[in-house]
Amino acid sequence: GRLAKNKNAIRRFVLEARTVNAIRHPGLVDIFSFGQLTDGRHYYVREFLEGRDLGDVLRERTRLPMVEAIPIFSEVAQALVAVHKKGIVHRDLKPENILILDKPQAGGQRVKLVDFGLAKLVEGVPAHMREGAPSTAAGVNVGTPHYMSPEQCRGLKVDARADLYALGILLYETLTGRLPFDGPTPVDIWQAHAEKPPRPPIEVVPPGAISGAVNAILLRLLAKPPENRVQTAAEVCRVLETLTAGGH
Numbered sequence: 001g002r003l004a005k006n007k008n009a010i011r012r013f014v015l016e017a018r019t020v021n022a023i024r025h026p027g028l029v030d031i032f033s034f035g036q037l038t039d040g041r042h043y044y045v046r047e048f049l050e051g052r053d054l055g056d057v058l059r060e061r062t063r064l065p066m067v068e069a070i071p072i073f074s075e076v077a078q079a080l081v082a083v084h085k086k087g088i089v090h091r092d093l094k095p096e097n098i099l100i101l102d103k104p105q106a107g108g109q110r111v112k113l114v115d116f117g118l119a120k121l122v123e124g125v126p127a128h129m130r131e132g133a134p135s136t137a138a139g140v141n142v143g144t145p146h147y148m149s150p151e152q153c154r155g156l157k158v159d160a161r162a163d164l165y166a167l168g169i170l171l172y173e174t175l176t177g178r179l180p181f182d183g184p185t186p187v188d189i190w191q192a193h194a195e196k197p198p199r200p201p202i203e204v205v206p207p208g209a210i211s212g213a214v215n216a217i218l219l220r221l222l223a224k225p226p227e228n229r230v231q232t233a234a235e236v237c238r239v240l241e242t243l244t245a246g247g248h
Contacts, residue, residue: 004040004041004042010042013042013044014034014042015116016031016044016115016116017031017034017044018034019086019088019116020046020116021034022086022088023082023083023086023088025078025079025082025083026105026107026109027075027076027078027079027082027109027111027112027113028079028082028083028112028113028114029046029047029049029099029112029113029114030046030047031044031045031046031047032044032045032046032047033045049099049101049112050101050102050103051099051100051101051102051112052099052100052102053095053096053097053098053099053100054072054095054096054098054099054100054170054174055094055095055096057095057100058095058173058174058177062177063173063174063175063176063177063205064174064175065209066175066209066210066211066214066243069171069174069175070214070240070243070244071110071244072098072100072110072111072174073167073170073171073174073240074237074240074241074244075109075110075111076093076098076111076113076167076170077167077233077236077237077240078233078237079111079112079113080113080160080163080164080167080233080236081232081233081234081237083113083163083233084160084163084232084233088116088120089120089158089159089160089162089163090113090116090163090166091120091152091158091162091163092115092144092147093113093147093163093166093167093169093170094144094146094147094166094170095170095173095174096115097113097114097115098111098112098113098114098170099111099112099113099114120158145186145189145190146169146179146181146182146189147166147169147170148162148166148189148190148193149161149162149165149166149193149226150165150193150194150224150225151226153189153190153191153193153194154190154194159226160232160233161226161229161231162226163233164221164229164230164231164232164233164236165221165222165223165226165229167221167233167236168218168220168221168222168229169181169222171218171221172198172201172218172222175201175205175209175210175214175218176201176204176205176210177205178204180198180199180201180222181193181196181198194224195224198218198219198222200215200219201214201215201218202214202215211243213243214243217230217236217239217240217243221236
């Protein structure tokens with residue numbers, strides 16, 4: 001009831017429904033319909049998915065071996081290719097927003113990217129999707145601190161490369177069982193993202209647990225300046241596919 005009367009919450013709710021409907025990719029949760037009831041409440045109807053989010057998996061197992069982690073993140077990267085092609089930045093990638101299904105769907109899909117409530121619409125997005133979308137003023141931090149890019153932490157303009165940084169944080173955490181940047185307060189975490197170099201993941205785990213190639217792509221994803229990172233989700237897909245084909 002409280003959120004149903006919150007204008008910003010409503011805008012984000014409607015934005016999520018519009019965003020997912022605009023992309024229509026098997027790696028995203030499918031929203032069948034959305035609208036407004038006669039009493040003013042908004043709703044959407046989405047597919048029912050059985051599985052666990054990556055956060056639950058990591059709390060149980062701490063970390064995953066490369067042979068399990070790389071296919072998961074290959075599917076996440078494929079979903080991001082579709083998201084970014086529509087001029088959308090997710091802005092809130094975190095373990096709880098990556099759902100691993102109990103059973104593969106048609107086509108072998110095992111991973112779903114969810115929660116577009118903080119998505120940012122960038123240039124080239126159709127006007128009907130921009131209508132009612134929440135705007136973010138300069139200097140405002142939006143996202144989950146542990147997974148925010150340096151430019152998000154500074155309240156600067158973001159593009160698709162912010163999602164790729166968050167993808168790097170997630171893969172680092174999944175493979176090592178640790179976050180590359182942490183601190184007692186959000187401000188400490190933001191400062192670490194902005195200024196502190198990550199410890200190479202290959203040094204965090206037992207010998208042989210992470211290959212040199214995986215270590216290299218992770219450090220590229222976690223580069224501070226966006227221009228020094230892997231530039232597109234499609235490139236991440238190609239690298240992960242090469243790692244899978246080559247046994248990492």
